[in-house]
Amino acid sequence: MNLTDVFTVPPAPFFAGDGEVLLLGDTFSLLETMKEKSVDMIFADPPYFLSNGGITCQAGRMVSVDKGGWDKAGSLEEKHAFNRRWIRLCRKVLTRDGTIWISGTLHNIYSIGMALEQEGFKIINNITWQKTNPPPNLACRCFTHSTETILWAQKDEKKARHYFNYALMKEQNGGRQMKDVWPGPLTSPKEKTEGKHPTQKPLYILTRIIEASTEPGALVLDPFCGSSSTGVAARRLGRRYIGIDNEREYLELSARRLKREEESGGKAH
DSSP, X not given: OOGGGTBSSOOOOSEEOSSEEEEESOHHHHHHTBOTTOEEEEEEOOOOOOOSSXXXXXXXXXXXXXXXXXXXXXXXXXXXXXXXXXXXXXXXXXXXXXXXXXXXXXXXHHHHHHHHHHTTEEEEEEEEEEESXXXXXXXXXXXXXXXXXXXXXXXXXTTOOOOOOHHHHHHHTTTSOOOSEEEEOSOOGGGOTTOOOTTOOOHHHHHHHHHHHOOTTOEEEETTOTTOHHHHHHHHTTOEEEEEESOHHHHHHHHHHHHHHHHHTSOOO
């Protein structure tokens, strides 16, 4: 991938493969150096601001929900300003007909929905990922948290016309229109053989998103890429990929996954 087509000042890649690039650094700084309308699709899994000392259940054990300093919550105003800033920068780099997908939970998704509209986006769909095997609620003081929301949005411009592969989605749903509730399991252990990320998304979710909203050869950006499930799905589907993260550990994990995909010809799991 020629980064001069995407960046005004091309950064040094942390990892460069056949059609994919990983960048280590501050998301805001890197987005600011990207050219306008250079990206066809964005998938973002930003901080959920869950790291507040709580607990959850994992493999039958009580574990902390704290994920790291990057997930620590500030004030309501600080969280919303954070969301508005990165969404504003994403709008700049997205093509006129491009779309953005953002995953979140009740902890951040309402701020994100508001920020999208404030920054000139129009929400296309509110996808509910219904987890079929969620961890139990240990406190037993509320219903079990078993869903995440994925907002799909386009630029709120008169001439903007987003791409949607309606026929393929209908085919994959047995000849019926696909609904906005997507049931499925949590990320499989076989997708974590190169290491674990605390918020890793399953490949079937990213595969559906990329197939639904891009054509082969499209450039997909993930500004909080973590373990790069987005990149693995993009590679398998013949799309190009740029992943950004400020944690070296997670980019090393991403690089291992992408190298394994390249070595296996996209057949690794």
